[in-house]
Amino acid sequence: MHMAPRDSRDEDLMIQMISTADPAPPADDPLDDVFGSDAGSPAFESEDRPEARESHPSDVRRLQTEHATSGYREGIAAAKAKSIQAGFDEGFGLGANVGLKAGQVIGFLEGITDALRAGNDDDFLHAQQLLEDARKDLSTEGIFNERYWETDGTWKYELQAHRPESDILFEDVAAAHPLIVKWNGIIDSQLAKWAIHRQILDLIPETPTPAVLEKKEVKVEQQPREKLDW
Amino acid sequence: MASDPFDDVLNLEDQYYDQGYQQGYDDGYQAGKIEGRSVGLKTGYEKFLEAGRMQGKAIVWANRISNLRAAAAENSAELKSQPQDASAAATDRRPLPALPGNPRLEKNVTSLYALVEPGTLSTENNDEAVNDFDDRVKRAQGKLKIVERSVGEDREKDAPQSPRQGRNEI
Numbered sequence: 201m202h203m204a205p206r207d208s209r210d211e212d213l214m215i216q217m218i219s220t221a222d223p224a225p226p227a228d229d230p231l232d233d234v235f236g237s238d239a240g241s242p243a244f245e246s247e248d249r250p251e252a253r254e255s256h257p258s259d260v261r262r263l264q265t266e267h268a269t270s271g272y273r274e275g276i277a278a279a280k281a282k283s284i285q286a287g288f289d290e291g292f293g294l295g296a297n298v299g300l301k302a303g304q305v306i307g308f309l310e311g312i313t314d315a316l317r318a319g320n321d322d323d324f325l326h327a328q329q330l331l332e333d334a335r336k337d338l339s340t341e342g343i344f345n346e347r348y349w350e351t352d353g354t355w356k357y358e359l360q361a362h363r364p365e366s367d368i369l370f371e372d373v374a375a376a377h378p379l380i381v382k383w384n385g386i387i388d389s390q391l392a393k394w395a396i397h398r399q400i401l402d403l404i405p406e407t408p409t410p411a412v413l414e415k416k417e418v419k420v421e422q423q424p425r426e427k428l429d430w
Numbered sequence: 431m432a433s434d435p436f437d438d439v440l441n442l443e444d445q446y447y448d449q450g451y452q453q454g455y456d457d458g459y460q461a462g463k464i465e466g467r468s469v470g471l472k473t474g475y476e477k478f479l480e481a482g483r484m485q486g487k488a489i490v491w492a493n494r495i496s497n498l499r500a501a502a503a504e505n506s507a508e509l510k511s512q513p514q515d516a517s518a519a520a521t522d523r524r525p526l527p528a529l530p531g532n533p534r535l536e537k538n539v540t541s542l543y544a545l546v547e548p549g550t551l552s553t554e555n556n557d558e559a560v561n562d563f564d565d566r567v568k569r570a571q572g573k574l575k576i577v578e579r580s581v582g583e584d585r586e587k588d589a590p591q592s593p594r595q596g597r598n599e600i
Contacts, residue, residue: 268447287462396489
């Protein structure tokens with residue numbers, strides 16, 4: 201979607217920076233004593249011929265470029281290996297929250313379309329069209345379009361929840377996605393039109409099978425609502 | 431500059447390498463985080479889209495089963511006041527075609543919903559949460575197929591079956 205691989209560019213930049221850096225030693229460089237000559241000695245006069253001096257620093261520069269670049273490469277690799285999974289985990293939680301909402305929209309529309317299929321009338325055709333549009337809008341490409349996301353994976357759109365920035369939840373970010381807002385509006389009117397009660401199954405006293413019961417340990421109350429932190 | 435110039439000369443290669451490494455590490459850490467975040471966003475989205483879809487379908491089915499509507503109405507004044515049949519509707523509310531009620535269908539729809547019930551699915555990416563999620567989605571997909579078949583809505587759609595695994599690795 202919005203990610204451009206960065207490595208090669210970074211490395212180019214690095215190499216450029218290194219090669220433009222001027223490694224000329226400061227005037228009081230103690231190495232002058234070793235490699236240079238004292239004033240008055242015959243060799244010292246060679247400074248008057250610049251071409252003779254220039255071959256020397258370029259060697260240092262090459263050495264620097266070579267080693268700094270290989271260090272840079274390995275630094276990148278080591279750091280990425282460390283941070284990529286952490287980044288993934290962050291993204292996963294937010295993506296999951298958006299996915300749940302988008303999935304519900306599609307599920308509702310599939311259910312309505314299937315129910316009307318036998319009638320094969322205008323209502324059915326309309327529902328079918330809505331479903332098709334929703335699937336397009338809510339595809340992975342649609343949801344993660346660069347219109348909605350910065351290249352670093354943060355959202356561009358305004359949040360509706362009025363919370364201090366530190367308290368923003370994944371759910372707030374998911375609910376504010378423009379496509380989710382748009383489709384939730386459509387769903388609300390569809391549910392009203394077909395007298396579908398969203399909470400119907402929450403209202404039914406449960407007689408779950410033991411298998412279901414045992415899997416229902418993670419309850420809302422126990423589940424920490426993930427706070428946004430990036 | 432160090433007092434002994436030869437230290438620097440002899441360690442020059444290491445020094446350049448370390449400089450490069452440090453800068454690479456700083457840049458790479460951020461790049462890796464961003465890259466991971468991007469992949470994680472999509473992965474989380476696609477996995478939970480399926481759970482949300484099943485929630486939505488279960489709710490629509492439940493609304494078409496008169497026994498379930500009646501059971502819910504007992505606990506909701508709003509539902510109770512709603513007309514149960516189309517003829518009584520003064521508004522343009524038209525209930526969807528009802529499904530023939532039978533206890534098995536009712537049970538399958540309610541357990542389908544229980545498996546993917548909103549608020550009970552953890553969206554965290556750790557082994558326990560992911561195993562629980564994958565297990566529940568898999569079982570919900572089974573229920574979904576059973577219900578689809580029994581109400582005649584099954585379309586030959588093979589649901590993605592990912593192999594069981596722990597936390598999502600990148």
